[in-house]
Amino acid sequence: MTSEKRKVNPLTSELLTNIKLKAPAQYAAGAYGVKVALEHAIEEMGAVRAFQTLAKLNQKNGIDCPGCAWPDPDDKRSVLGEYCENGAKAIAEEATLKRVTPDFFAQYSVEEMSQWSDYKIGKSGRLTHPMVLREGSSHYEKIAWMDAFKMIADELNGLDSPDEAVFYTSGRSSNEAAFLYGVFIRAFGTNNMPDCSNMCHESSGKALSSTLGIGKGSVTLDDLHEAEVVMVIGQNPGTNHPRMLSALQKLKENGGKVITINPLEEAGLKRFKNPQKIGDLLGRGTAITDLFLQVKINEDIALLKAILKGLKAKEEAEGDVFDWDFIENKTSGAKAVLEDLEQYDLHELLERSGISKAELEEAVALLAPAKKIIICWAMGLTQHKNGVQNIQECVNLLLLKGSIGKQGAGTCPVRGHSNVQGDRTVGIVHGTSEALHAALKTTFGIDAPRKKGLDTVESVMAMHEGKAKVFFGLGGNFVSAISDTNYTAAAFQGCNLTVQVSTKLNRSHLITGKTALILPTLGRSEKDLKDGKARFVSVENSMGKVHSSQGSLPPASEHLMSEPDIIGQIAAATLKGRTSVDWIALGQDYALIRNKIEAVIQGFKGYNHRVKDAGFYLPNNARAGDFSKLPDGKAQFTVCNLPEHHLKADEYLLMTIRSHDQFNTTIYGLHDRYRGVYNERRVLFMHPEDMQKQGLEKLELVNIISEYDGVRRIAEKFHVVPYSIPKQNLATYFPEANVLIPIDAYADKSQTPISKSVKVRVEKRG
Ligand SMILES: Nc1nc2c(c(=O)[nH]1)N[C@H]1C(S)=C(S)[C@@H](COP(=O)(O)OP(=O)(O)OC[C@H]3O[C@@H](n4cnc5c(=O)[nH]c(N)nc54)[C@H](O)[C@@H]3O)O[C@H]1N2
Ligand SMILES: Nc1nc2c(c(=O)[nH]1)N[C@H]1C(S)=C(S)[C@@H](COP(=O)(O)OP(=O)(O)OC[C@H]3O[C@@H](n4cnc5c(=O)[nH]c(N)nc54)[C@H](O)[C@@H]3O)O[C@H]1N2
Ligand code: SF4
Ligand SMILES: [Mo]
Numbered sequence: 001m002t003s004e005k006r007k008v009n010p011l012t013s014e015l016l017t018n019i020k021l022k023a024p025a026q027y028a029a030g031a032y033g034v035k036v037a038l039e040h041a042i043e044e045m046g047a048v049r050a051f052q053t054l055a056k057l058n059q060k061n062g063i064d065c066p067g068c069a070w071p072d073p074d075d076k077r078s079v080l081g082e083y084c085e086n087g088a089k090a091i092a093e094e095a096t097l098k099r100v101t102p103d104f105f106a107q108y109s110v111e112e113m114s115q116w117s118d119y120k121i122g123k124s125g126r127l128t129h130p131m132v133l134r135e136g137s138s139h140y141e142k143i144a145w146m147d148a149f150k151m152i153a154d155e156l157n158g159l160d161s162p163d164e165a166v167f168y169t170s171g172r173s174s175n176e177a178a179f180l181y182g183v184f185i186r187a188f189g190t191n192n193m194p195d196c197s198n199m200c201h202e203s204s205g206k207a208l209s210s211t212l213g214i215g216k217g218s219v220t221l222d223d224l225h226e227a228e229v230v231m232v233i234g235q236n237p238g239t240n241h242p243r244m245l246s247a248l249q250k251l252k253e254n255g256g257k258v259i260t261i262n263p264l265e266e267a268g269l270k271r272f273k274n275p276q277k278i279g280d281l282l283g284r285g286t287a288i289t290d291l292f293l294q295v296k297i298n299e300d301i302a303l304l305k306a307i308l309k310g311l312k313a314k315e316e317a318e319g320d321v322f323d324w325d326f327i328e329n330k331t332s333g334a335k336a337v338l339e340d341l342e343q344y345d346l347h348e349l350l351e352r353s354g355i356s357k358a359e360l361e362e363a364v365a366l367l368a369p370a371k372k373i374i375i376c377w378a379m380g381l382t383q384h385k386n387g388v389q390n391i392q393e394c395v396n397l398l399l400l401k402g403s404i405g406k407q408g409a410g411t412c413p414v415r416g417h418s419n420v421q422g423d424r425t426v427g428i429v430h431g432t433s434e435a436l437h438a439a440l441k442t443t444f445g446i447d448a449p450r451k452k453g454l455d456t457v458e459s460v461m462a463m464h465e466g467k468a469k470v471f472f473g474l475g476g477n478f479v480s481a482i483s484d485t486n487y488t489a490a491a492f493q494g495c496n497l498t499v500q501v502s503t504k505l506n507r508s509h510l511i512t513g514k515t516a517l518i519l520p521t522l523g524r525s526e527k528d529l530k531d532g533k534a535r536f537v538s539v540e541n542s543m544g545k546v547h548s549s550q551g552s553l554p555p556a557s558e559h560l561m562s563e564p565d566i567i568g569q570i571a572a573a574t575l576k577g578r579t580s581v582d583w584i585a586l587g588q589d590y591a592l593i594r595n596k597i598e599a600v601i602q603g604f605k606g607y608n609h610r611v612k613d614a615g616f617y618l619p620n621n622a623r624a625g626d627f628s629k630l631p632d633g634k635a636q637f638t639v640c641n642l643p644e645h646h647l648k649a650d651e652y653l654l655m656t657i658r659s660h661d662q663f664n665t666t667i668y669g670l671h672d673r674y675r676g677v678y679n680e681r682r683v684l685f686m687h688p689e690d691m692q693k694q695g696l697e698k699l700e701l702v703n704i705i706s707e708y709d710g711v712r713r714i715a716e717k718f719h720v721v722p723y724s725i726p727k728q729n730l731a732t733y734f735p736e737a738n739v740l741i742p743i744d745a746y747a748d749k750s751q752t753p754i755s756k757s758v759k760v761r762v763e764k765r766g
Contacts, residue, residue: 006138008114010479010489010511012736014717015117017670019680019699021721025673027285028238028245028268029085034275037088040668044096049553053095053525056552058082060613061536064549066090066172066524067663069415069542070241071221074614078276084242085275089661089668093504094523095553098125100505105131105140114510118480118735119667119681124505127520128557135514145561145569148517153573155470155497155515162189163451164469166459169195169428170476171417172524174537175546176593177563178419180586181474182427183596184571187446187579191453192468193430196476197420198456200379202750203387204413205424208622211395211636213629216421218410218622219374220543225250226408228370232289233261233300233394234380234756238268238674239660241414244376245272249286257366260289262380263297263655263726264685267674291362296354296726297653298384298643298757303353304393305642309341310364311400321368323402330627331399333637340639352642354726372408373401378416380655383756385643387747392638399635405625415542416664418524422540425618426601430455439600444581455751456482460743463491471498471513474563477506480665483741483753484713501566503556506665522562526551535562535590538611540618546604547615564590647728647759652690654704655756656734656741665735672733677721684762685723685731694762696720701765704732706740706758713740717765730760 041050056062058072065083067090072082083091104124110133113121132143132151143151156165167185169178185193197205205215212218224230224247237244245268248258260269269292273285280286295303315321327334350357367373375398381390395404395411403409415421427436430453440446454462460482462468471478471492482488488511492498495513502509503523509516522528528535528551536550561569568587575583586593591608598604603618610616621627627635645653659681661669671678675685684702696702697720704715715737725731734755745754 005493007111008510010485010507011739013115013117014682016682016717017680019683019719020678022676022678024676025267027271027273028674029242029275030273030285031275031281033085037085040089041092044092046097049095050092053091053553054081054083054088057087057091061548061550063525063551064418064539064547066094066418068241069418069421070243071541071543071545073221081276086239086242086663090663091525093122093663093666093668095525096125098123099128099556100124100126101128102131102142109138110140110510111138114507118507118665119670121505121507122666126504126556127502127518129559130520131518133512133516140518143517148519149569149573151517152497152499152570156188156574159469163192164467165190166192166194166454166462166468166471168459168471168473168476168478169193169423170474171196171420171423172475173423173563174419174539174549175422175426175597176537176590177474177567178423178428179426179597180564180567180593183440183444183446184567184583186432186440186448187444187571187575187581189449191430191432191449191451192459193428193453194456194459195423195428196417196481197424198751199481199753200416200420201382201413202752203382203747204391206750207388207391207395208411208413211392211638212404212411212622213627214620214622216544216620217412217542218404218620219412221247223408223410224248224374224412225254226372227251227256227374228372228408229257229259229366231259231261231373231375232269233375233377235376235378235414236266236268236658237414238266240378240658242268244414245288246274246276248272248288249274252286252288257290258288259291259293259363259366261293261295261300261303263295263729264731265292265294265724291359291366293355293359293363294726296352297655297729298386298645299353300381300390301386301393301640301642302349303355304397305341305344306346306349306353306355306360307363307367308397308400309344309346309349310360311368312338312341314364314368322400326402327400330625330635331637332632332634334400336639337396337637367401370401371403372406373398373403374408374410374412376412376414378414380756383747383752383754385747385754385757386641387752388749389638389640393640396637396640399637404622404635410623419539421542421544422546425540426597436600443596443599444579446579457743457746457751457753460484460488460491463495466494469496471495473500473508475501477508477665479508479511480506480735480738483738483745483755484743485735485739487743501563504666519566520557520560521566522551522555522560524549524551525553526555527553528562530588537590538594544618544620545615546611546618548611564593645759650761652728652730652760652762654730654732654737654740654758654760656737656758657731659733662733680719681733681736682718683721683732684718685721685725687725687727687729688722690727691720691722696764698722703763703765704737704740704760705763706760708742708745711742713742715739730762
């Protein structure tokens with residue numbers, strides 16, 4: 001025992017792992033993808049368990065894939081498997097046979113484990129027992145569940161104000177767990193509910209609510225099959241939403257076209273060999289992208305303005321490009337947007353975006369006659385200072401084309417975590433609406449606080465300033481996911497208590513408050529039994545459909561509790577007689593929670609009945625073309641500005657992206673197969689001419705440096721990899737690079753960290 005601060009390392013190990021480079025892949029999936037998927041599954045689970053589990057993945061009444069939020073087909077599901085390579089990796093990671101037991105924690109100190117790589121930490125296995133790290137102690141030790149709940153209750157009740165606690169949610173929690181959690185937090189007295197969306201699609205939510213009146217996308221899977229043109233902007237579906245490629249393939253078979261806008265030519269968007277089609281496995285598969293526009297990082301607004309100018313010119317010359325009927329009856333603000341385009345010089349816009357006149361003309365030629373356009377996007381648009389406007393500019397295009405509220409057209413923000421959208425729907429938001437406030441009062445007799453709570457960046461700042469003293473995480477790995485790793489680590493270490501409800505060991509268990517708790521929980525794939533009866537949970541996919549998920553594997557340990565049970569127990573211990581809610585009963589009976597969700601949240605009528613089988617769609621005003629809740633009852637155009645970067649000659653914009661072998665901070669493996677990088681994560685993708693300018697050789701080691709407000713932040717030891725990327729642009733992986741992003745560098749309005757446009761310099765290592 002020592003009373004000194006623990007010397008823990010918030011960064012992953014900097015040891016290099018023997019890099020190999022190959023040419024980037026020319027297609028995604030194929031037979032090799034199937035092989036890799038099975039290898040991962042069999043290595044972690046053994047063959048029998050692997051095949052049994054994969055057979056249930058994404059089937060009706062089966063296990064909802066714990067990977068991304070891509071939807072399953074409404075009706076027919078493939079018997080060859082309704083999952084992708086990365087879905088198999090996600091399930092393998094959760095259903096692994098390795099265990100992190102009390103003996104494991106006795107063997108390794110927290111300081112020692114913190115020196116490991118994220119890969120090694122994650123591969124340690126599933127957590128089996130509730131564990132406590134006591135103040136001044138070097139090792140975690142076992143704690144009884146009831147003692148852990150009492151410790152949390154005592155700490156929360158000892159705070160000067162409920163606002164001194166923050167309650168994080170990562171998007172893998174079920175609707176039932178998230179709802180109960182939100183009700184408990186508000187009954188406790190705070191709206192401090194940062195969640196992973198704050199770092200993710202918050203910019204989409206803000207942009208879409210203000211323009212279309214709903215913070216979610218408007219399309220269904222069938223719409224994607226029927227569109228005439230789909231634009232895929234700032235998204236890498238081959239890795240992050242692999243089954244989206246099946247939808248794009250169907251679109252292509254129906255004669256639709258795909259325009260891809262990305263600084264990188266991602267393999268999955270070039271060509272796709274569908275593993276569910278024998279013909280594809282043997283043949284060449286389907287070419288996905290018809291027109292690839294290699295935009296410079298964060299110059300999408302410049303490019304979209306150039307496209308809008310092109311469309312406007314064509315409308316003026318030939319007509320029938322814009323949908324005037326729709327514009328006049330359903331929207332407001334078109335005139336201002338069209339007039340504003342006049343101030344921009346086309347050549348400057350093209351110069352900025354890095355697109356040629358000929359490419360622009362091709363884009364305009366594809367879009368001008370189309371009546372049904374869908375725009376899909378992800379982190380390449382949301383994680384910039386101007387993330388909200390990036391999306392508003394996309395909405396402008398769709399509105400001019402009348403491509404909202406009809407079949408085969410609309411918005412498609414592709415969500416990340418498998419239930420991030422559902423968590424939001426059922427109340428994980430750091431503010432309360434009057435409607436939610438009133439419903440909580442009627443249903444639970446709870447007077448929810450009205451004061452706006454803290455989002456993710458505000459929570460870190462509050463912890464850093466000593467204003468927040470307890471951190472509670474329902475899933476996720478907050479320390480590694482958020483920006484400014486060293487600052488965040490200090491913020492966590494200032495807390496009195498940090499609690500993580502988790503399935504697997506991660507860095508947020510090692511960078512902790514004075515006291516820390518790990519509460520191990522069931523994963524999606526596991527049987528959730530209560531008194532011998534199986535329970536199921538429900539989730540909402542990226543297209544607003546709610547459906548059930550039921551695990552089938554024996555739990556990783558007999559000591560695990562389900563998330564709703566854990567929350568029910570903590571609420572009961574903390575609030576004791578302060579509410580009349582039977583928290584423990586709710587935690588145990590998910591049907592009861594669903595009844596309460598139905599009472600509090602709109603759109604869940606008949607929840608318990610309708611959630612079975614294929615599930616049900618939630619109401620969506622944009623899909624229905626109903627803008628009555630917006631000013632003048634109309635969809636809103638927005639005049640957007642060009643971002644400013646002011647890059648000096650030796651400065652670059654860096655995007656921090658995902659490799660093919662990770663799920664956020666969980667590192668599945670060390671390859672990024674589609675980009676041709678093997679056995680190493682510490683890589684920096686750079687244009688060959690920039691390398692020459694800096695005097696750098698292929699694979700030479702560099703440090704990446706950012707300097708905001710005079711503060712120098714450094715990420716050490718990256719191999720330079722020559723790559724097809726625009727000049728003065730760089731790419732590397734997160735979370736390794738999060739150390740470079742200041743906590744206060746975030747998007748206007750959404751406060752999403754600017755993970756895709758970090759201003760940096762590159763230095764040779766001496
Ligand atoms: N296997 C796997 N699946 C996942 C995840 C995972 O880590 N692994 N994470 C999940 C989560 S939480 C999320 S949010 C999603 C993320 O899904 P994506 O958003 O696809 O993930 P990123 O790797 O961050 O990639 C962003 C893409 O945007 C491009 N890009 C970056 N900057 C710009 C820009 O300025 N303009 C344009 N036009 N493009 C740009 C990059 O080149 C890259 O292709 O995936 C989800 N699914
Ligand atoms: N620089 C940079 N930073 C980024 C991003 C980026 O593109 N660039 N992307 C951002 C985005 S889009 C997101 S969404 C965030 C992700 O941030 P988080 O959601 O916080 O991180 P994850 O890595 O998804 O969390 C993984 C951990 O979740 C736990 N877990 C897994 N399944 C379950 C479960 O079923 N229940 C519970 N209780 N726990 C579970 C495991 O212990 C695992 O270690 O990161 C953000 N950070
Ligand atoms: S596309 Fe996403 S949800 Fe579907 S199987 Fe793959 S990882 Fe899972
Ligand atoms: Mo995300």
